Amino acid sequence: MDEGHAGKGIANAVYEGIGFGYRPRAPYATDPARTRGRFVPEPESPTRTPFQRDRDRIIHSTAFRRLKHKTQVFIAHEGDHFRTRLTHSIEVAQIARALARALRGDEDLAEAVALVHDFGHTPFGHTGEDALNAKMAAWGGFDHNAQSLRIVTRLERRYAEFDGLNLSWETLEGLVKHNGPLTGANGEGLDGALPATIRAYNELHDLELDRFAGIEAQCAAIADDIAYNTHDIDDGLRAGLLELDMLEDLALPGSILRQVRERYPALDDVRVGHELMRRQITIMVEDVIRAATENLARLRPESAEAVRAAGETIVTFTPAMAVEEKELKAFLYKHLYRHPEVMRVRVNAEKIVCDLFDVYFSDPRAMPEGWREGLDRAEDRIKARHVADFLAGMTDTYAVKEHRRLFDHTPDLS
Template structure:
């Protein structure tokens, strides 16, 4: 599949009819006067960047915990890389770059300390109280937990940003109301009772761009970090034919190239090929279905922005390779087990003695049910950085794993 160069939006400034229009936003839960200098989606992006949740991403694990090396990705650097790819896709498809960037920047707000390890531990601990889902937690953060504005809790983002945050991976329920990937997390249902995010439809193209940018970013950069760590080796990339061809191409073009440059050349080619494939598929889908509005995108029966069948297979093979050789590597699993211990210990300590959380976190808790206490503790604990979680564990327990 090839890209239609004439349809690309580079520098044109013209928004396509299928793009989300900030001038016609469905608004905010709490109405506000519009800015004279920024669009509604620019304001959303700026609020996201200035939030405390965004700053905390700096010290949250992507794959490797912070002390393992300064050059490994954190949630923050991963998020910035996702936003860059999302914005590139948005510009090529003539959709709203600010909305795509904002959704990319907010998509990981709900991640716990220690990455998916912390999420898995909290989900298990909250099994009797609705479980824990980082996407639903992101929604809680931007609608309730951020405490910055005088008139409301949260960031009061536009409907389009919240929809993109909740549905960027596709509809949460089918036409019959059944969950497409298990039960819909209760925090999402609770918010939809206040402002319907239409969870049975697809999200905007901007949200779809952010979602696939996330896949492209971590497929590429987790390989990069794995090679930097020594847990992966260049010869291991031969297990994935797509990566093997990239290695061969770089080796033939630059014989004897030092490994650091070799890795970068492979990664940049991987990103370019994946992005170009996505643009070509999206262009073909748009040309075939001819949507005339952003709502036509939502009501479609498929995601417009996706990989071609060839690259879907490549995406699956890369994910399988990473799970087998990096995410489940014995060194990574050892650290994950230690990190899970920290999360479980802290959770139980705060449930037993909520006063340990201090500040506004203890407000009104005397009237809380057990489920409400557990949810409040999860809100507090999930907001921690890796460093702060370790510090708090050391303050409360005699022995803290060193995560090595």
């Protein structure tokens, strides 16, 4: 995002008094001095807030580094300039910080939730998740959000005194609930069965699954939408699967294209595309700040707890932008995510994931040392979840390498 342009636009066009400099936290912000703590108690840092420590632990984790070689839309080796889960997460974190700053929330918490939100994604993006979910159907399925929680509470093994990263309650809450409550007041899942990983952890460490997350997690959630709605267009244009002219009839990008072409009639298409990206992010960020400010003025929450109890998402698009964003998502789904070339690669990637699951499940000795021990005597439920943990942690490149090691023929992903 062009921060100078965004700051000026917010100050002049949205409402007075909000910029991107330091401002004291609002009463409804999450206060790190009042954190609910960690599952395993630890002494506080003399130099960092709990949320700054969370962010640093996330960045230094193995799971974060693996995001470098995990698919966003296009398989990693298709080109050096396409986004991966890592670059996407960094972009989401930048937007989340900007929103939290403007709304006077805790920027470090918003950044931490943004950086950790994709930890549970499999190789090959949603294709890998769908394949693994099908393979795990008999044992509770596979959900990337639940897998993110599993990674940061169990699978990362870096510390002497605990498994996982031992993140603060607020960061875990944001990770699990950034898209809204997961259960009703009766504890039943709102969108089908609650993933077993989340239910089991919640019994040990209550994340209040029937309530909304704090303002910072809400910033991270909508920052995710802004980032992929914009940057997936950029990657689609770069891949040649989308063309600028295809966007002209869409309300949001179409209006921006007309403005850019009117002002710069001789500008080449590459730079027109870049102008479209930065302007779209700015417009969407300013729209969210406008909508959230109006919601805050209407609800008048006086604490972070009041935000959680508000009964609605506070950090939203305006109704008009929500319509335009929905139109854009539908366009991307039809013309990019379901493009024949993307679907061809998806079929081949799905086969790789399914083949690997089958061979590891039938013979755990095919897995590396450190993963296979004791599985020959384990019940199927435990063995399947263990295999899913191993597979979900793979990068695209490692999954292809493993398939080539174990099979005579590996599907072509190029």
